[in-house]
Amino acid sequence: MSDLNIWHHAAGPTPDAVNGVAQTVWALGAEQARRGHRVVFLADGSKRQITDAEAMGIRLLPIESAMAGPRPDILHLHSVFIPVQAKLAMWAKRHSVPYIVSPHGAVAPQTLGRGKLKKSVYSALIERPRFRHAAAATAVLDAELQEIRDFAGDRLPAFSVSNALNPAPTDMPLIDCEDVVFLGRLDVEQKGLDRLATFAEAMPDLTFGIYGPARTGTSLPAFPSNVTLHEPVWGERKWSVLRSAAVYMQLARWEAFGLSIFEAALVGTPPVVSQEMHVAPLVEHWGGLVIDGDRPADGVGKLRSLVRSRIGRTPLPEIALAAAALVHPGTVADRVDGVYDFVLRRP
Secondary structure, eight states, rough: OOEEEEESSSSSSSSTTHHHHHHHHHHHHHHHHTTEEEEOOOOOOOHHHHHHHHHHEEEEEOOOHHHHHHOSSSSEEEEEOOHHHHHHHHHHTTTOOOOEEEEETTTTTHHHHHTTTHHHHHIIIIIHHHHTSSSEEEESSSSHHHHHHHHTTTTEEEEEOOOOOOOOOOOOOOOOOOEEEESSSSSSHHHHHHHHHHHHHHOEEEEEEEEEEBBBTTOOOOOOOEEEOOOOOHHHHHHHHHHHHEEEEEOOOOOOHHHHHHHHTTTTOOOOEEEEETHHHHHHHHHHHEEETHHHHHHHHHHHHHTTTTTTOOOHHHHHHHHHHHHHHHHHHHHHHHHHHHHHHHO
């Protein structure tokens, strides 16, 4: 399949946006462009951003400009609860353009429960109809498929397609770093930072590093002295932190994917995750550690043993290879091509 005109929305004007969804959409879009597709990101951009995107084979266009020009073969809408996507979906339906929805984990019941009244009204009036009129949906992992069906019904065709991640750099300097690290939003409830604090308190012989921006209005737990809070890290510094830690730990109460979990795995650092997370079966298969975040007595010994086994912090190639096989942009683009082919062949 080649030479399709593909529009993506919710990518942002740069490939290094803080938004994890935007990063994965850029990785996918660049691979699609490399394969000969005409890829458009519906986003405003500066002259420099437009030039940088074109160097990757991607065109940035404001929505109104795009809708006034030639129609795409496929419209691919990422994330949820973005009002302009309702307008795009209606435009696509009116012009017989098939569109695909990729919520990237955002229809989990716990996420929908936040701001429940506002989201329930918006979902009933706008978001569920937008999903139900879509040609197909994609889930980042198998477990998200049921969440999509619960939200939109069983008639919407849904496919499991991982997020795309660019390969990790090959030369990352080792740095002084804590034994256990977490990278992400400091959302105490979702990311389980209170759980992490409990584990850290039970393990004063280990050091813990938390890297990320605080959620507005969030009160952080009282971390013990062996926990250090850092500003977010990006680029080479981020990869060095992930590479230099003994383990990457995330005890989220819910999480569809977990970008930093896969990034840690890509550099051969074993992830430690809570059993509720969708990625838990994969982590267990890779040889990482899955624990009950609410029962530190059951997990402390296993975590300590794993950290102590990481003397020298030598990367674990089996973990890196397993993660890369799932998230490499080429692999993901193959799966997305299959979804597009399904959609375009439907009567």
